[in-house]
């Protein structure tokens with residue numbers, strides 16, 4: 001084929017590729033500009049302070065988020081502008097200088113920066129009344145909030161907590177200074193820069209083909225079962241941590257690790273949950289539970305999982321004992337529903 005006829009053949013393809021690239025660029029541009037805007041706010045204190053004056057601020061009191069009930073049963077975090085927070089602080093007897101302590105959490109679709117501020121030194125009831133809101137502990141708030149709000153509030157609390165416990169340098173004992181965004185703290189004596197930290201945790205749903213394995217710790221609320229989880233040790237890969245945790249907790253050797261998804265988990269401190277599926281052969285599914293780690297671990301059939309997923313609220317004290325599973329915001333819930341969907345798909349194929 002001559003070069004000119006080859007070129008003629010490829011022309012429509014080039015137009016298609018160009019159109020595809022154009023669409024991709026257009027659909028990604030607002031995301032890219034938002035990410036770059038946030039990155040700039042972390043690096044530039046003056047730009048960040050100016051964004052704070054035009055931004056939205058979520059309020060916390062000693063790490064407890066302030067929520068507002070819009071419709072019955074539907075909660076949202078209270079998000080106020082700079083001057084609104086100034087007036088709230090002044091009404092609670094503060095001069096408003098606390099506002100500079102706000103920490104950057106992210107940015108809205110329209111590039112409006114979002115911050116959080118802990119007003120723990122001020123009167124909680126007075127602040128709640130002035131804002132027509134309620135301070136709700138994160139453990140409860142996390143499950144009252146909509147899917148998109150819960151991780152934002154959890155991230156805000158995690159950053160506030162990290163700042164509260166990193167006020168001093170571990171090497172020199174000198175106070176550390178934060179940048180305006182609150183994305184780092186540094187010690188001028190040692191030149192060490194500290195960044196907000198998460199602990200990696202592996203969480204795995206083990207299956208023997210027909211059943212999945214769930215366990216519970218004695219500290220869990222009665223009847224709650226979840227996928228096996230454990231903190232990664234220093235130097236371990238995700239896979240090594242997974243093999244070790246399952247071996248330690250239930251005495252099994254798993255195979256076929258498949259990554260599912262990840263999640264920031266705020267309880268009890270910041271964990272980075274790495275969620276996977278894994279299998280054991282039915283011939284090697286005999287459990288040997290380490291009761292110093294787990295109160296119980298059991299194999300659950302698909303029917304038992306379907307039944308447990310229907311329990312929408314934790315059973316009350318006098319209710320009959322019921323097995324229930326982690327709620328929707330938890331990555332364990334995702335692993336369990338993925339496993340159930342997989343079982344349904346393989347049944348449909350039979």
Ligand SMILES: NC(=O)C1=CN([C@@H]2O[C@H](COP(=O)(O)OP(=O)(O)OC[C@H]3O[C@@H](n4cnc5c(N)ncnc54)[C@H](O)[C@@H]3O)[C@@H](O)[C@H]2O)C=CC1
Pocket residue numbers: 199201203226227228229230231232263265267268269271273293326330331332333
């Ligand atoms: N989002 C979700 O769906 C789920 C999240 N989780 C979270 O996973 C985390 C780990 O699960 P566990 O079974 O408790 O872990 P685990 O099996 O590793 O046991 C916890 C123990 O590990 C030790 N440990 C080692 N490194 C640690 C670190 N960096 N931070 C704290 N403790 C450390 C402590 O002695 C602690 O008591 C928990 O914080 C839990 O909240 C657990 C299940 C579901």
Ligand SMILES: [Mg+2]
Pocket residue numbers: 228229230249293
């Ligand atoms: Mg564990």
